[in-house]
Amino acid sequence: MTQPRRVLIVDDHPLFRDALQFALERTGHDNVTAIQAGSLAEAFSIIGPTSESEQTDLILLDLNMSDTEGFDGLTRLLSAARTARVAVVSATETAEAFATAKTLGASAYLPKSLPLPQLTEALTLLLEGQEWYPTATQAADDVSAAARNLAQLTPAQRRVLNGLAAGLLNKQIAYEMGISDATVKAHMTAIMRKLGATNRTQALLLYREAVAL
Numbered sequence: 001m002t003q004p005r006r007v008l009i010v011d012d013h014p015l016f017r018d019a020l021q022f023a024l025e026r027t028g029h030d031n032v033t034a035i036q037a038g039s040l041a042e043a044f045s046i047i048g049p050t051s052e053s054e055q056t057d058l059i060l061l062d063l064n065m066s067d068t069e070g071f072d073g074l075t076r077l078l079s080a081a082r083t084a085r086v087a088v089v090s091a092t093e094t095a096e097a098f099a100t101a102k103t104l105g106a107s108a109y110l111p112k113s114l115p116l117p118q119l120t121e122a123l124t125l126l127l128e129g130q131e132w133y134p135t136a137t138q139a140a141d142d143v144s145a146a147a148r149n150l151a152q153l154t155p156a157q158r159r160v161l162n163g164l165a166a167g168l169l170n171k172q173i174a175y176e177m178g179i180s181d182a183t184v185k186a187h188m189t190a191i192m193r194k195l196g197a198t199n200r201t202q203a204l205l206l207y208r209e210a211v212a213l
Contacts, residue, residue: 010039043061056081
């Protein structure tokens with residue numbers, strides 16, 4: 001049974017970060033270390049190049065913070081977090097949001113309205129390597145076509161698209177990823193094909209549609 005040792009809590013409300021940490025402590029998993037981040041940027045600084053013993057195993061992510069909105073943060077973390085699983089923790093509680101998160105690759109969707117016993121139970125399952133979603137989660141067929149297409153991208157393709165969304169040039173994306181400009185262009189061709197876009201601008205618009213709440 002896989003038991004994450006390092007859990008990163010990403011939320012811009014200190015009180016809710018503390019509440020999640022308290023719920024983690026109630027799970028009874030003594031080997032779990034909780035680390036807190038108040039923004040997506042801080043989360044990226046924590047999951048950056050680290051030794052194997054410092055790698056993050058599970059990320060609990062609030063969808064809407066000062067530097068991210070909608071599912072943008074989820075897609076960016078999923079493409080950058082290596083082996084870490086990402087669980088959404090959000091005040092947005094619609095069946096469509098639950099299904100979109102699942103389609104994009106989140107391991108769980110924890111509504112912020114969950115009572116402490118249910119939250120603790122959900123976190124226990126996550127620490128044991130399982131998934132957790134509200135019973136009202138829609139079928140994947142009800143998710144937007146843009147989100148389904150985005151889910152088909154490889155991690156590298158997502159990183160290229162994230163760079164495009166951040167306004168980076170091909171050469172800047174290539175530098176950050178340690179690849180050539182030609183490889184970035186090849187990824188962009190594949191991205192546009194998978195998203196059904198005819199150019200970079202349309203691909204970016206489809207990305208924003210996919211990650212919108």
